[in-house]
Amino acid sequence: MKPQLIVRAAGALLMAATVAACSAGTDHADADRLDNVLYRADYPSYATADELFDRASVVVQGRIDSSEQVLRVVQAAPQGQALPAPVEAERREGMVVTVRTVKVARVFKGNVKPGDVVQVKQLGGKLDGVTYTEEHGVPLQKNGQYTLFLETYSDQPASLLNPVQAQYPVESGEVLRSLPGNGINTSVTQLDKLAHR
């Protein structure tokens, strides 16, 4: 996907999500409103850097911008059909994500080039006084430099293939550090080789 499309999609998402956040308001299914919500997601796990590389649509190295946006992503309502109340409440609850911008410095895979920006969403964030946290999630750090294995979409910002295995903080110039819990080690040299297979 072209990076311009990624940015435009994120803009549209922001508008839709803002509307949803305002209209959803206090529409919680249960009487006891939660101050902290834990998201627990079941992701594919990967055994090798080759698997990560093959599955990703974009593999880039870049720096995380200092700005970020917290949005509520909701699925579109079916037209001409009223959903049962619990189903509608679930739809309007959606999922809260934090969208960060990566300024691309190096491209290993995908239709992007150095200097482009790619927007990446991660589950979780603080919205309307509620803290949403993804179990095992590791938020990308502002101004941090990373190598990221991403899946891109036409309608939303990209996602990490896996919250732990698909992000590698870059240290000392070119060293890619595996996060705790990620047994996959990789390097710029290896990714260059995979890119030129």
Added chain:
Amino acid sequence: MPFPRPTAIRSSIAAATLVAALVAAQSVPARALAHWNGTGQIIARISIYPYNYNSTWMSPLDRSLSNWNVTASPAYFYKDTLSSSTLTVTSYSDTWYGYYQACGTTCMYVRVNSRTINRDASNFSNFVTSVVVHELGHALNLAHNDLTSIMNHGRNRNSMTTPQSHDVADVNAYY
């Protein structure tokens, strides 16, 4: 807000037991019992608002409930039009297969990502069941682990479709 463990509630009847229960609730469980936490549902008898998908999906979804219900544990999932809990299958623009979120002590949202499952499943029915049994495990307060378990991220979703002995033991330990 963490949900109270029912065992701790029952313990509050007697003052002496209360002290013990508070100490137990605040301490880190031993390794063998460490694979649950307090973010699931307060009771193991859990209702879900009736869902309706085509037969390709309904069979493995319903089997997921049954696979918990037949275990030697308090776990029991059933459909009820009065329930606030939902099980939703949609094509989500994200990388996960399944997702669990508590919306209260007796309310949960389970989401199933048809996009990633359709892409990755070699045995579709088993894969769907494995994903949903895993998410229902979260409803029962089970946490991820690295054992032979339906809660293991690295399990073979094309073949593991039932709660494993460790999972059942964890549910019994919690409830």
